[in-house]
Amino acid sequence: MSLNNMGRFSDPSLLILVSLADKPKHGYAMIEDIQKISGIKLGPGTLYGAIARLEERGYIEPLLTEDRRKPYRLTALGENILKQELKSLQSFTIQGLRRLGVSV
Amino acid sequence: MNGKWIVRFYPKSWHKRYEDEFLAMLEQMPFSISNILNIFTGIIDAYIFSDVTLNQLSGIERVKYMLGKLRSYYGKGIILFLLFVTPAFLFNAMLDDSPILPVMCSTDVFNLAYNGFMIGVAIALIAISIGGFLVLFSIFKWSILQKRRDILVLFIVPVIAFLVIVAFVLYINITLENTIPGWTRGNINQCLMVFLLLITGACVYQIIQKGQLKNQKISLFGRKIEPYKISMHAATVVAIGMEISTLSLIVWGILANKFVSSIMRSSNLGIFHANTLLLYLVATLIMLVTSCISGFVAKRGAKYIAE
Numbered sequence: 001m002s003l004n005n006m007g008r009f010s011d012p013s014l015l016i017l018v019s020l021a022d023k024p025k026h027g028y029a030m031i032e033d034i035q036k037i038s039g040i041k042l043g044p045g046t047l048y049g050a051i052a053r054l055e056e057r058g059y060i061e062p063l064l065t066e067d068r069r070k071p072y073r074l075t076a077l078g079e080n081i082l083k084q085e086l087k088s089l090q091s092f093t094i095q096g097l098r099r100l101g102v103s104v
Numbered sequence: 105m106n107g108k109w110i111v112r113f114y115p116k117s118w119h120k121r122y123e124d125e126f127l128a129m130l131e132q133m134p135f136s137i138s139n140i141l142n143i144f145t146g147i148i149d150a151y152i153f154s155d156v157t158l159n160q161l162s163g164i165e166r167v168k169y170m171l172g173k174l175r176s177y178y179g180k181g182i183i184l185f186l187l188f189v190t191p192a193f194l195f196n197a198m199l200d201d202s203p204i205l206p207v208m209c210s211t212d213v214f215n216l217a218y219n220g221f222m223i224g225v226a227i228a229l230i231a232i233s234i235g236g237f238l239v240l241f242s243i244f245k246w247s248i249l250q251k252r253r254d255i256l257v258l259f260i261v262p263v264i265a266f267l268v269i270v271a272f273v274l275y276i277n278i279t280l281e282n283t284i285p286g287w288t289r290g291n292i293n294q295c296l297m298v299f300l301l302l303i304t305g306a307c308v309y310q311i312i313q314k315g316q317l318k319n320q321k322i323s324l325f326g327r328k329i330e331p332y333k334i335s336m337h338a339a340t341v342v343a344i345g346m347e348i349s350t351l352s353l354i355v356w357g358i359l360a361n362k363f364v365s366s367i368m369r370s371s372n373l374g375i376f377h378a379n380t381l382l383l384y385l386v387a388t389l390i391m392l393v394t395s396c397i398s399g400f401v402a403k404r405g406a407k408y409i410a411e
Protein backbone atom coordinates (compact mmCIF):
# COMPACT_ATOMS: atom_id res chain seq x y z
CA MET A 1 0.00 0.00 0.00
CA SER A 2 1.32 3.41 -0.95
CA LEU A 3 0.33 6.60 -2.74
CA ASN A 4 2.43 5.70 -5.80
CA ASN A 5 -0.48 4.10 -7.66
CA MET A 6 -2.43 7.36 -7.65
CA GLY A 7 -0.65 8.77 -10.70
CA ARG A 8 -0.72 12.55 -10.88
CA PHE A 9 -2.77 12.61 -7.67
CA SER A 10 -0.02 11.11 -5.48
CA ASP A 11 1.48 14.50 -4.53
CA PRO A 12 -1.87 16.22 -3.77
CA SER A 13 -2.90 13.10 -1.80
CA LEU A 14 0.21 13.30 0.36
CA LEU A 15 -0.43 17.00 1.00
CA ILE A 16 -4.03 16.25 2.02
CA LEU A 17 -2.96 13.45 4.38
CA VAL A 18 -0.41 15.75 6.02
CA SER A 19 -3.00 18.49 6.33
CA LEU A 20 -5.42 16.12 8.08
CA ALA A 21 -2.71 14.73 10.37
CA ASP A 22 -3.41 17.14 13.23
CA LYS A 23 -7.20 17.52 13.05
CA PRO A 24 -10.17 17.03 10.67
CA LYS A 25 -10.67 19.74 8.03
CA HIS A 26 -13.11 20.58 5.26
CA GLY A 27 -12.09 21.31 1.66
CA TYR A 28 -11.37 25.03 1.86
CA ALA A 29 -9.53 24.67 5.19
CA MET A 30 -7.34 21.99 3.56
CA ILE A 31 -6.49 24.30 0.64
CA GLU A 32 -5.50 27.10 3.03
CA ASP A 33 -3.55 24.79 5.34
CA ILE A 34 -1.67 23.13 2.46
CA GLN A 35 -0.75 26.55 1.06
CA LYS A 36 0.52 27.59 4.50
CA ILE A 37 2.66 24.49 5.10
CA SER A 38 3.97 23.86 1.58
CA GLY A 39 3.36 27.00 -0.49
CA ILE A 40 1.32 24.91 -2.96
CA LYS A 41 -2.20 26.07 -3.82
CA LEU A 42 -4.34 23.10 -4.78
CA GLY A 43 -7.14 23.80 -7.26
CA PRO A 44 -10.68 22.66 -6.36
CA GLY A 45 -10.76 20.01 -9.13
CA THR A 46 -7.42 18.54 -8.04
CA LEU A 47 -8.43 18.60 -4.37
CA TYR A 48 -11.65 16.66 -4.93
CA GLY A 49 -10.00 14.28 -7.42
CA ALA A 50 -7.53 13.36 -4.66
CA ILE A 51 -10.20 13.29 -1.92
CA ALA A 52 -12.31 10.83 -3.98
CA ARG A 53 -9.31 8.54 -4.43
CA LEU A 54 -8.24 8.72 -0.78
CA GLU A 55 -11.80 8.03 0.38
CA GLU A 56 -12.12 5.12 -2.05
CA ARG A 57 -8.96 3.53 -0.65
CA GLY A 58 -10.13 4.10 2.92
CA TYR A 59 -7.31 6.49 3.85
CA ILE A 60 -9.69 9.29 4.86
CA GLU A 61 -13.36 9.42 5.83
CA PRO A 62 -15.99 12.18 6.08
CA LEU A 63 -17.37 13.17 9.47
CA LEU A 64 -21.12 13.29 10.00
CA THR A 65 -22.15 16.92 10.29
CA GLU A 66 -25.09 19.22 9.57
CA ASP A 67 -22.75 21.72 7.97
CA ARG A 68 -22.59 21.72 4.16
CA ARG A 69 -18.81 21.92 4.47
CA LYS A 70 -18.05 18.29 5.25
CA PRO A 71 -14.85 17.78 7.25
CA TYR A 72 -12.60 14.77 6.63
CA ARG A 73 -10.33 12.90 8.99
CA LEU A 74 -7.53 10.38 8.64
CA THR A 75 -8.40 6.73 9.18
CA ALA A 76 -6.00 4.35 10.97
CA LEU A 77 -4.98 2.99 7.55
CA GLY A 78 -4.42 6.52 6.24
CA GLU A 79 -2.25 7.32 9.25
CA ASN A 80 -0.07 4.25 8.61
CA ILE A 81 0.29 5.13 4.93
CA LEU A 82 1.23 8.71 5.81
CA LYS A 83 3.88 7.50 8.29
CA GLN A 84 5.35 5.16 5.64
CA GLU A 85 5.38 7.89 2.98
CA LEU A 86 7.00 10.46 5.30
CA LYS A 87 9.65 7.99 6.48
CA SER A 88 10.48 7.14 2.89
CA LEU A 89 10.71 10.86 2.05
CA GLN A 90 12.89 11.44 5.09
CA SER A 91 15.32 8.74 4.04
CA PHE A 92 15.34 10.16 0.49
CA THR A 93 16.03 13.68 1.81
CA ILE A 94 18.88 12.47 4.03
CA GLN A 95 20.47 10.62 1.09
CA GLY A 96 20.22 13.75 -1.08
CA LEU A 97 21.70 16.04 1.57
CA ARG A 98 24.58 13.60 2.22
CA ARG A 99 25.42 13.50 -1.48
CA LEU A 100 25.51 17.28 -1.47
CA GLY A 101 27.94 17.13 1.47
CA VAL A 102 25.46 18.67 3.91
CA SER A 103 25.78 17.13 7.39
CA VAL A 104 22.54 15.73 8.80
CA MET B 105 -17.25 32.12 -6.51
CA ASN B 106 -20.55 30.60 -7.61
CA GLY B 107 -19.76 27.28 -9.24
CA LYS B 108 -23.28 25.84 -9.65
CA TRP B 109 -23.17 26.02 -13.44
CA ILE B 110 -19.82 24.28 -13.73
CA VAL B 111 -20.56 21.54 -11.19
CA ARG B 112 -23.42 20.36 -13.45
CA PHE B 113 -20.83 18.94 -15.82
CA TYR B 114 -19.64 16.38 -13.25
CA PRO B 115 -21.02 12.79 -13.50
CA LYS B 116 -24.29 12.01 -11.67
CA SER B 117 -22.67 9.78 -9.05
CA TRP B 118 -20.21 12.56 -8.24
CA HIS B 119 -23.10 15.06 -7.82
CA LYS B 120 -24.83 12.82 -5.36
CA ARG B 121 -21.76 12.46 -3.21
CA TYR B 122 -19.80 15.72 -3.38
CA GLU B 123 -21.94 18.51 -4.88
CA ASP B 124 -23.02 20.19 -1.63
CA GLU B 125 -19.63 20.31 0.03
CA PHE B 126 -17.90 21.24 -3.23
CA LEU B 127 -20.26 24.21 -3.76
CA ALA B 128 -19.81 25.27 -0.14
CA MET B 129 -16.05 25.26 -0.71
CA LEU B 130 -16.32 27.24 -3.95
CA GLU B 131 -18.43 29.90 -2.19
CA GLN B 132 -15.43 30.61 0.02
CA MET B 133 -13.03 30.88 -2.92
CA PRO B 134 -12.47 33.95 -5.09
CA PHE B 135 -13.34 33.64 -8.79
CA SER B 136 -10.33 32.83 -10.95
CA ILE B 137 -9.80 31.44 -14.44
CA SER B 138 -7.21 28.97 -13.14
CA ASN B 139 -9.79 27.53 -10.71
CA ILE B 140 -12.34 27.14 -13.54
CA LEU B 141 -9.77 25.34 -15.68
CA ASN B 142 -8.78 23.19 -12.73
CA ILE B 143 -12.43 22.20 -12.18
CA PHE B 144 -12.73 21.23 -15.85
CA THR B 145 -9.72 18.92 -15.55
CA GLY B 146 -11.38 17.50 -12.43
CA ILE B 147 -14.58 16.87 -14.44
CA ILE B 148 -12.66 14.98 -17.15
CA ASP B 149 -10.88 13.00 -14.45
CA ALA B 150 -14.21 12.17 -12.75
CA TYR B 151 -15.58 10.78 -16.03
CA ILE B 152 -12.51 8.79 -16.93
CA PHE B 153 -11.01 7.51 -13.71
CA SER B 154 -13.18 7.70 -10.63
CA ASP B 155 -16.48 6.23 -9.62
CA VAL B 156 -17.53 7.77 -6.35
CA THR B 157 -20.65 5.59 -6.03
CA LEU B 158 -18.35 2.76 -4.91
CA ASN B 159 -17.38 4.82 -1.85
CA GLN B 160 -20.98 4.78 -0.65
CA LEU B 161 -21.66 1.05 -1.05
CA SER B 162 -20.54 -2.01 0.83
CA GLY B 163 -20.96 -5.79 0.81
CA ILE B 164 -23.42 -7.35 -1.66
CA GLU B 165 -24.60 -3.97 -2.94
CA ARG B 166 -21.04 -3.13 -3.91
CA VAL B 167 -20.55 -6.44 -5.77
CA LYS B 168 -23.92 -6.02 -7.55
CA TYR B 169 -23.03 -2.48 -8.55
CA MET B 170 -19.62 -3.55 -9.87
CA LEU B 171 -21.07 -6.42 -11.91
CA GLY B 172 -23.67 -4.02 -13.34
CA LYS B 173 -20.88 -1.64 -14.26
CA LEU B 174 -18.87 -4.44 -15.87
CA ARG B 175 -21.91 -5.41 -17.92
CA SER B 176 -22.23 -1.82 -19.08
CA TYR B 177 -18.52 -1.77 -20.01
CA TYR B 178 -18.91 -4.95 -22.07
CA GLY B 179 -21.79 -3.25 -23.91
CA LYS B 180 -19.73 -0.10 -24.52
CA GLY B 181 -16.78 -2.25 -25.59
CA ILE B 182 -18.87 -4.02 -28.22
CA ILE B 183 -20.16 -0.76 -29.69
CA LEU B 184 -16.62 0.64 -29.77
CA PHE B 185 -15.32 -2.52 -31.40
CA LEU B 186 -18.01 -2.39 -34.09
CA LEU B 187 -17.22 1.27 -34.73
CA PHE B 188 -13.57 0.28 -35.04
CA VAL B 189 -13.84 -2.85 -37.13
CA THR B 190 -16.31 -1.47 -39.72
CA PRO B 191 -13.91 1.16 -41.15
CA ALA B 192 -11.08 -1.37 -40.79
CA PHE B 193 -12.93 -3.85 -43.04
CA LEU B 194 -13.94 -1.11 -45.48
CA PHE B 195 -10.34 0.08 -45.67
CA ASN B 196 -9.21 -3.47 -46.33
CA ALA B 197 -11.88 -3.83 -49.05
CA MET B 198 -10.64 -0.60 -50.63
CA LEU B 199 -7.12 -2.04 -50.90
CA ASP B 200 -8.35 -5.14 -52.70
CA ASP B 201 -7.14 -4.97 -56.34
CA SER B 202 -6.14 -1.30 -55.87
CA PRO B 203 -2.96 0.16 -57.50
CA ILE B 204 -1.50 0.48 -53.99
CA LEU B 205 -1.31 -3.31 -53.65
CA PRO B 206 1.62 -4.05 -56.05
CA VAL B 207 3.73 -1.22 -54.53
CA MET B 208 2.88 -2.44 -51.05
CA CYS B 209 3.79 -6.06 -51.82
CA SER B 210 7.16 -5.09 -53.29
CA THR B 211 8.19 -2.84 -50.37
CA ASP B 212 9.01 -4.62 -47.09
CA VAL B 213 8.38 -1.74 -44.71
CA PHE B 214 5.10 -0.80 -46.43
CA ASN B 215 4.00 -4.43 -46.27
CA LEU B 216 5.02 -4.62 -42.62
CA ALA B 217 2.80 -1.64 -41.75
CA TYR B 218 -0.14 -3.33 -43.49
CA ASN B 219 0.59 -6.61 -41.67
CA GLY B 220 0.68 -4.67 -38.38
CA PHE B 221 -2.77 -3.30 -39.18
CA MET B 222 -4.09 -6.80 -39.95
CA ILE B 223 -2.41 -8.41 -36.93
CA GLY B 224 -3.91 -5.73 -34.64
CA VAL B 225 -7.39 -6.40 -36.03
CA ALA B 226 -6.85 -10.17 -35.68
CA ILE B 227 -5.71 -9.81 -32.03
CA ALA B 228 -8.77 -7.66 -31.26
CA LEU B 229 -11.11 -10.10 -33.04
CA ILE B 230 -9.72 -13.17 -31.26
CA ALA B 231 -9.73 -11.46 -27.85
CA ILE B 232 -13.28 -10.13 -28.23
CA SER B 233 -14.45 -13.57 -29.38
CA ILE B 234 -12.93 -15.29 -26.32
CA GLY B 235 -14.08 -12.61 -23.85
CA GLY B 236 -17.50 -12.32 -25.50
CA PHE B 237 -17.98 -16.09 -25.55
CA LEU B 238 -17.39 -16.38 -21.79
CA VAL B 239 -19.76 -13.55 -20.89
CA LEU B 240 -22.40 -14.80 -23.34
CA PHE B 241 -22.05 -18.38 -22.06
CA SER B 242 -22.64 -17.15 -18.52
CA ILE B 243 -25.71 -15.10 -19.59
CA PHE B 244 -26.95 -18.03 -21.73
CA LYS B 245 -26.93 -20.33 -18.69
CA TRP B 246 -28.72 -17.68 -16.64
CA SER B 247 -31.33 -17.17 -19.41
CA ILE B 248 -32.11 -20.90 -19.52
CA LEU B 249 -32.49 -21.04 -15.74
CA GLN B 250 -34.71 -17.94 -15.76
CA LYS B 251 -36.58 -19.12 -18.90
CA ARG B 252 -35.93 -15.79 -20.64
CA ARG B 253 -37.11 -16.54 -24.17
CA ASP B 254 -36.57 -12.93 -25.31
CA ILE B 255 -32.84 -13.33 -24.61
CA LEU B 256 -32.58 -16.87 -26.01
CA VAL B 257 -34.06 -15.66 -29.33
CA LEU B 258 -31.28 -13.08 -29.53
CA PHE B 259 -28.73 -15.91 -29.36
CA ILE B 260 -30.30 -17.57 -32.41
CA VAL B 261 -30.48 -14.48 -34.67
CA PRO B 262 -26.69 -14.18 -35.40
CA VAL B 263 -26.50 -17.93 -36.11
CA ILE B 264 -29.32 -17.68 -38.69
CA ALA B 265 -27.76 -14.50 -40.14
CA PHE B 266 -24.41 -16.31 -40.42
CA LEU B 267 -25.93 -19.30 -42.25
CA VAL B 268 -27.92 -17.06 -44.66
CA ILE B 269 -24.86 -14.90 -45.42
CA VAL B 270 -22.59 -17.93 -45.93
CA ALA B 271 -25.16 -19.40 -48.35
CA PHE B 272 -25.37 -16.08 -50.19
CA VAL B 273 -21.57 -15.70 -50.38
CA LEU B 274 -21.24 -19.25 -51.76
CA TYR B 275 -23.96 -18.51 -54.34
CA ILE B 276 -22.18 -15.31 -55.49
CA ASN B 277 -18.69 -16.81 -55.54
CA ILE B 278 -19.50 -20.19 -57.06
CA THR B 279 -22.72 -19.90 -59.10
CA LEU B 280 -22.20 -16.32 -60.28
CA GLU B 281 -18.40 -16.54 -60.59
CA ASN B 282 -18.45 -15.82 -64.32
CA THR B 283 -21.23 -13.20 -64.18
CA ILE B 284 -19.88 -10.81 -61.50
CA PRO B 285 -16.28 -9.49 -61.70
CA GLY B 286 -13.85 -10.56 -58.95
CA TRP B 287 -13.38 -7.02 -57.59
CA THR B 288 -17.16 -6.58 -57.16
CA ARG B 289 -17.52 -10.01 -55.56
CA GLY B 290 -14.70 -9.15 -53.16
CA ASN B 291 -16.45 -5.94 -52.13
CA ILE B 292 -19.79 -7.71 -51.70
CA ASN B 293 -18.07 -10.31 -49.46
CA GLN B 294 -16.51 -7.57 -47.29
CA CYS B 295 -19.81 -5.67 -47.04
CA LEU B 296 -21.65 -8.86 -46.04
CA MET B 297 -19.00 -9.52 -43.41
CA VAL B 298 -19.56 -6.01 -41.99
CA PHE B 299 -23.34 -6.58 -42.12
CA LEU B 300 -22.96 -9.87 -40.21
CA LEU B 301 -20.76 -8.15 -37.64
CA LEU B 302 -23.35 -5.40 -37.18
CA ILE B 303 -26.19 -7.90 -36.71
CA THR B 304 -24.10 -9.95 -34.27
CA GLY B 305 -22.98 -6.83 -32.42
CA ALA B 306 -26.54 -5.51 -32.07
CA CYS B 307 -27.76 -8.89 -30.73
CA VAL B 308 -24.83 -9.27 -28.33
CA TYR B 309 -25.37 -5.72 -27.06
CA GLN B 310 -29.06 -6.46 -26.41
CA ILE B 311 -28.19 -9.77 -24.71
CA ILE B 312 -25.73 -8.00 -22.39
CA GLN B 313 -28.23 -5.24 -21.64
CA LYS B 314 -31.11 -7.63 -20.90
CA GLY B 315 -29.20 -10.48 -19.27
CA GLN B 316 -27.55 -10.60 -15.87
CA LEU B 317 -24.01 -11.33 -14.90
CA LYS B 318 -23.63 -13.34 -11.73
CA ASN B 319 -20.65 -13.35 -9.44
CA GLN B 320 -20.12 -17.08 -9.94
CA LYS B 321 -17.67 -19.49 -11.49
CA ILE B 322 -18.66 -21.52 -14.51
CA SER B 323 -17.38 -24.93 -15.48
CA LEU B 324 -15.77 -25.02 -18.90
CA PHE B 325 -13.85 -28.05 -20.21
CA GLY B 326 -13.66 -29.35 -16.64
CA ARG B 327 -12.14 -26.15 -15.23
CA LYS B 328 -13.77 -23.59 -12.97
CA ILE B 329 -13.37 -20.05 -14.30
CA GLU B 330 -14.72 -16.61 -13.44
CA PRO B 331 -16.03 -15.40 -16.81
CA TYR B 332 -16.34 -11.72 -15.99
CA LYS B 333 -12.69 -11.52 -14.92
CA ILE B 334 -11.27 -13.22 -18.02
CA SER B 335 -13.57 -11.15 -20.23
CA MET B 336 -12.30 -7.89 -18.77
CA HIS B 337 -8.69 -8.99 -19.31
CA ALA B 338 -9.71 -9.90 -22.86
CA ALA B 339 -11.08 -6.35 -23.21
CA THR B 340 -7.60 -5.01 -22.38
CA VAL B 341 -6.13 -7.24 -25.11
CA VAL B 342 -8.84 -5.99 -27.52
CA ALA B 343 -7.84 -2.39 -26.78
CA ILE B 344 -4.15 -3.26 -27.30
CA GLY B 345 -4.98 -4.94 -30.65
CA MET B 346 -6.97 -1.88 -31.72
CA GLU B 347 -4.10 0.42 -30.80
CA ILE B 348 -1.53 -1.73 -32.68
CA SER B 349 -3.81 -1.69 -35.71
CA THR B 350 -4.41 2.07 -35.61
CA LEU B 351 -0.73 2.93 -35.15
CA SER B 352 0.20 0.61 -38.03
CA LEU B 353 -2.44 2.27 -40.19
CA ILE B 354 -0.99 5.72 -39.41
CA VAL B 355 2.49 4.45 -40.37
CA TRP B 356 0.93 2.87 -43.49
CA GLY B 357 -0.52 6.28 -44.47
CA ILE B 358 2.84 8.00 -44.04
CA LEU B 359 4.49 5.34 -46.24
CA ALA B 360 1.70 5.54 -48.83
CA ASN B 361 2.42 9.24 -49.06
CA LYS B 362 6.14 8.49 -49.49
CA PHE B 363 5.50 5.98 -52.30
CA VAL B 364 2.75 8.02 -53.97
CA SER B 365 4.71 8.45 -57.22
CA SER B 366 5.19 4.66 -57.59
CA ILE B 367 1.50 4.12 -56.83
CA MET B 368 0.46 6.69 -59.47
CA ARG B 369 2.73 5.00 -62.03
CA SER B 370 0.93 1.67 -61.49
CA SER B 371 -2.52 3.25 -61.83
CA ASN B 372 -4.57 4.82 -64.57
CA LEU B 373 -7.39 5.88 -62.24
CA GLY B 374 -6.44 9.38 -61.09
CA ILE B 375 -9.71 10.10 -59.25
CA PHE B 376 -9.41 6.77 -57.42
CA HIS B 377 -6.70 8.26 -55.22
CA ALA B 378 -8.93 11.10 -54.01
CA ASN B 379 -11.50 8.54 -52.80
CA THR B 380 -8.75 6.42 -51.29
CA LEU B 381 -7.32 9.36 -49.35
CA LEU B 382 -10.72 10.39 -48.00
CA LEU B 383 -11.63 6.85 -46.94
CA TYR B 384 -8.19 6.39 -45.39
CA LEU B 385 -8.50 9.60 -43.37
CA VAL B 386 -12.03 8.85 -42.16
CA ALA B 387 -11.15 5.22 -41.29
CA THR B 388 -7.98 6.23 -39.44
CA LEU B 389 -9.76 8.97 -37.50
CA ILE B 390 -12.61 6.67 -36.42
CA MET B 391 -10.15 3.90 -35.50
CA LEU B 392 -7.94 6.32 -33.56
CA VAL B 393 -10.87 7.69 -31.53
CA THR B 394 -12.41 4.26 -30.84
CA SER B 395 -9.10 2.67 -29.86
CA CYS B 396 -8.32 5.53 -27.44
CA ILE B 397 -11.79 5.32 -25.83
CA SER B 398 -11.49 1.51 -25.68
CA GLY B 399 -8.23 1.92 -23.77
CA PHE B 400 -10.02 4.05 -21.16
CA VAL B 401 -13.02 1.68 -21.00
CA ALA B 402 -10.70 -1.33 -20.52
CA LYS B 403 -8.78 0.57 -17.82
CA ARG B 404 -11.99 1.38 -15.94
CA GLY B 405 -13.19 -2.21 -16.29
CA ALA B 406 -9.86 -3.54 -15.02
CA LYS B 407 -10.29 -1.30 -11.97
CA TYR B 408 -13.58 -3.03 -11.10
CA ILE B 409 -11.92 -6.42 -11.53
CA ALA B 410 -9.14 -5.33 -9.16
CA GLU B 411 -11.83 -4.40 -6.61
